[in-house]
Amino acid sequence: MSLADYPFSREAAARVKEAGYSLEGILAEPNREPRLSRLVRRRAKERVLGAVRGEIPEERTHPLAELLSYPLARVMVSCLDDDLLARRYALAEAKLASRKMAREDLPGLILLARDLEVDPRTDQEGLRVPFSDYLKAAARMKSPGWKLVNRSLEAGWVAVTGSELARLLEERARDRVARGLPLKVSPDVCEKLRPDLAEVVEELRERRAEERVDLGEVTEGAFPPCIRGFLAAVANGANLAHTARFALTTFLLAVGMNVDEVVGVFGRSPDFDEEKTRYQVEHIAGKGGTAYKPPSCATMATYGNCPGMDGLCRWVSHPLSYYEKKVKRDRGG
Structure with missing residues (x-):
């Protein structure tokens, strides 16, 4: 087992400590190994950007840079102090480790x-x-x-x-990975990372700027596996977790269902309260001034609401994108 494959391990942390590198040393210019410092910063940013995009790519070229980039990536996440980013980052690091574990004896x-x-x-x-x-x-x-x-x-x-x-x-x-996030990081350190953080912030902004999809008549057969699973659970009388209920509500509203139709979907829930449900659906639909958008696939996975991907899921990053592609495909578009 390579320690660099699992930089969150205690043995890997001990290896980093033994190497004698400090955060200040990595960020200082010039330093004793400028090439290594550039590699570490590049890989740390790649880790955080990968988390935003849904997958951290693997790196095999420099084991020490891989080890050192992990604590620096945690610092970057902490500088931004974004709860969703922190959860997404922990999930992405775990998924990266999972791909490597598949090759372990x-x-x-x-x-x-x-x-x-x-x-x-x-x-x-x-x-x-x-x-x-x-x-x-x-x-x-x-x-x-x-x-x-x-x-x-x-x-x-x-x-x-x-x-x-x-x-x-x-x-x-x-x-x-999630333990201890966000770390206490000095403003000076965050300032030195500002160019890298700016790119992450922009990527986060773009990922959150999901647009409403207008596809006309709702086509239930084009719903992604997560939404179909939520609907099946509700139909069987199960109570959905809050995050799953929110995801289902925002998705159904986004694809064209009205408030009455969405309220009716939850009618078989054991804790169904029509007045309360209507208030919540109307609020999500924008009655209070802000219409909420459905969460992305990465966010769904972060909250444990992704049941697993099918063939089309692998080509999209949002349930609405899945729906749009499936509708167009089924219509021969």
Whole structure:
């Protein structure tokens, strides 16, 4: 296992400390290794921009720059002090680690697991993790297959496969990255990073400036998997989480449904209160002066509301973009 692959690990942090580099040294001009400093700043910005865009690209050219760029990226995120960015960044780092974990052998995964405070055991019974570690890591998992009642549990140990262990470690990595954000960063440091931060701020602005899509008649068959899942849950009498309810409401309004129609969608929810629901939908629709836009795919994933991608999801970054492309495709456009 390469430490540079998992810069959030404790071993990686120790390696950075041993290397003797400081934040001030990386940002100072000139410094003892100007080329390394440029690489670190470039990669740190790439990490944060990748988080905004939904995916941090992999870097294989300079292991030390990879290690040093992680704490600098956390500083950049902290300078901007944006809750959504912080959540998106933690998710993106975890997803990057997940792609690398897919290439690890089982001993490597177990080594990483122990760094992330998961203590797996492998013996003649197979691979297992303590149920307390399992519960912490699987807390955000929405699929029924992850519920403890649906798992093999014996003497306090939960049976998992190697790929399931990697998925659990992805969640633990996400928690590790998010821990402590935002950091306390001096204004002087943020000022030195201002050119890089300006690019991130602009990217954030563009990503948030989602426009309403006007496609005429609503085509339910073109809804993305997340919206179809929300609708199915509501139809089955389930209560949606607040973030999922907001996403569903804003999406339905954006594709042309009126307030009455959206209120009717929630009619089978066990906690349905028509007066309260109407007030909330009207508020989201803009009755108070501000019409809210549906969250992007990255935001949906950040809140655990993405059920998994289908083929078209991979080509879009927003549920409305999915809808627009699907409608045009189905209409032969």
